[in-house]
Amino acid sequence: MLFNRGMKLDAPDLKPLVFGTAVLASGGGGDPYVGELVMRQSINKFGPVRLTDPSRVSDRALVVTVGAIGAPTVFLERFPSVDAMICAVASVEKAMGRKVDAIAPVEAGGMNALLPIALAQRLNLPIIDADGMGRAFPEGQMMTYGIYGGRLSPAAVVDDDLNLVVIDCDDNKRAEELCRSTAAAMGNGAMSACYPMRGKLFKSICIRNTLSLAKEIGDVAFRANEKKRDAGEAMIEFFASRPKDPRRARTLFNGKIEDVRHDVGGAFLRGHVKLQSNDGAATCDIEFRNENLIARIDGRAVALTPDIITVLEQETGVPITTENLRYGQRVSVFAIEAPPLLRTPQALAVVGPRAFGYDCDYKPLGVAQTTAA
C-alpha cells in the first residue's frame, strides 16, 4: 500500500502543534504538555515524521485509531505508556486476524492528538492527518467513526503493566461503557486501540486534516504573539478565512476564575469552573466532563457542545485544560464552531447537549451568543 505524504513535523514544529491541539481540545484530551514530551522523545529518536493525507489511504488498508482512556488528571502523574499502545494495537490486529496498515488519532485535541504520532513512529506505520472528532470528547461512541457507521469493536484497553482487555460488542455505546469500566478498574488511566476500519470507510467518515490544522492554529497564534497582536483575534480571522472549512470563532468572556470543582470518578474528570468578569459586572460558568461542554454568561448558554470551548490564559493565550484550571487564573473563554460533520442531526443526537443530559438543543455559536446578550 502506497501512502502519499502530507505535512512534515520536526522538533521546531512541536510547540505550535501542541498549542493548536490544546485549542481544539475544548479543555480535554489530556495535558498537551505530556503529549509534547512523548512526541519530542520520539522525534529525537526517530527523526521527523510526515503526516499522511487521508485521501491517500488506500481503500483496503486496515486503519486503527488509538488514544488514552481515563481521567486526564491521572496522566499528570502517570506518564502515558507507548508500550501499552503498541500492545493495544497488536491485540486489535490479533482480533482482526491481520496487520494494521495505518494509525489515526481518536481525537485531535490535547495529548491524544500527539500520542498516536509517537506510536506510529515506533511501529513504522503511517499516521493519518485526520481524527474522529476534530476536537476531544469524553466517550468512544462520540466520534464520527461511530456516528457514521464504524464499529468501535474489537477494542483493546491496556494498562502500564500491559494487562490487557479486549472488548467485542456490536453496540458502540455499550462497547464504550465496557472500555470505560475497564479503564476505571485500571486506575482511570489506560491506553486503547479501537475502531479498526477499512481505508474506504475511514476516508468517508473521518474529520480531515485536523493535525495539520492544529499546527496552523499554533503558527497563527505564535505569529500574533510575536507581533504583539491578540492571539484570539488572529485565530478568529484564521478560522473565518479558511476557504474549504470556514468556521465562526469568538472570544466569549474575559475574567478571573472564582471557583473550580474537580471530581474524578467513573474514569472521567467532571466539574465546573466559575469566572467573574474583570469589571465584576458579569459571571461566566463552564461545565465539563473531561471536556468543556457548555458555557453560560449570567446563566444563559452562550456556547454548547459540540462547539469547542477553550479557556485561554489571558496574558499568554495558552490554552488551559480542565484538569489544570485553578482559582485566581485570569483567562479568556474562546469558542470555535464544531466541524460540519459534528453538526448534522445524526451527530447532534450523539454529541449535542441532550446527549450529555442538558435539557436544551444545540444552537450554533453566533445564535447562542445572541440569545445571551
Next chain:
Amino acid sequence: MLFNRGMKLDAPDLKPLVFGTAVLASGGGGDPYVGELVMRQSINKFGPVRLTDPSRVSDRALVVTVGAIGAPTVFLERFPSVDAMICAVASVEKAMGRKVDAIAPVEAGGMNALLPIALAQRLNLPIIDADGMGRAFPEGQMMTYGIYGGRLSPAAVVDDDLNLVVIDCDDNKRAEELCRSTAAAMGNGAMSACYPMRGKLFKSICIRNTLSLAKEIGDVAFRANEKKRDAGEAMIEFFASRPKDPRRARTLFNGKIEDVRHDVGGAFLRGHVKLQSNDGAATCDIEFRNENLIARIDGRAVALTPDIITVLEQETGVPITTENLRYGQRVSVFAIEAPPLLRTPQALAVVGPRAFGYDCDYKPLGVAQTTAA
C-alpha cells in the same frame, strides 16, 4: 484424547445433586434451583451425562473452567445464558489458539456447579468431576487453580447479548478485578470462562470428585428425610466416615432469622444475617460476600472461611442461599470443614479470614467452636 468416565447423572439424580451443591456452596454460588432448571432442560434434550474422573484427563488436554460471575440476586431475575457460556469458551479457545478438550466448574457450589455440566453437554465435551474450591467463593483468584500455579487469563466475560470482553493479565487478583468490573458494567450478571490449563496441571491442583460428592450428600440427606432422621446428623456421619477424605461437620446453631441485610454492589452481594436461638438465650450472626464467610455465636467466631457455612431450613433441611435469606425463617447453621487443599498456609493467605478483611486467623471448625462455648 480418551476420557474414562465416572458417575452417570440422569433426571432423577438432579434433586440430590442440587441439594448437595447447595450444601457445599456456603450460601453462595447462585440459586441452585436456577442451575437445576438449566440442567433439567439439558438432560431432557441430550439425555443423561457422565462425569469424567479427573484422573482420566490426559496430561496434554486443554481444560477450561466456566461459571457465572456477578451478584447471585441478579440471576434470580435474569436466567443464565448457555449461549454466553459457549461464546466465553470459544473466546478463550481463540486466545489460546486451540480447541478446548474438557470443561470443569470454577466452583462446586450452587448454580455454578450445574451450569458447566449443561454447557459441556451442549458442546459435547467431557465435564470433569472436580472444581477449584470444593465450595463457592466470591473471587476468581480464590480457586486452587490460582493458589497452586494456574493462570486465570486469558479469561472471557460475556453477557446475555453476547457482548464479549477478554482479559489477559499475569496477576490473577488483577485479572479477577478486571473480570469483576466488567461483570459490574454488564449489570452484575455475566458468564465467564477462565483458567485454561493443561490436564497435567489441572489434575494436580483441582479439588477432586466434588460433583459426585454433592450427589452423595443429597442422597444421604434424602435417605435421612425418608427415615424421619435429622438430615444434618446424617450428613455429619457421612462426612466423618469418608475413608479418603474424612471431614468434621457440625450443626452450630438453631434459631429464627431476626434481621437480614442485602447490598448489591461492585458485582457482589454483601450482607449479614442475625439469628436468635429458639429459646431466646443466644444470638448468631453470619456475614457474607456472595458466600457465608464467618459465623459468630454471642459475638465469638465459631466458623471461619474457608470452612463451609450453610444455613438450612429447619423443617426440611433444604439449604438457603444468601440471596434467599428472609426475616422469620427458622433455620439451622451447618458447617463443614473445608477440603485440605484450602487449609494449607498458601491457601489460607488467599481464602482465610484475613483475605476478606477480618482481623483474625483461621481456626479449624472444632477449635473455633470450643473457643465459643
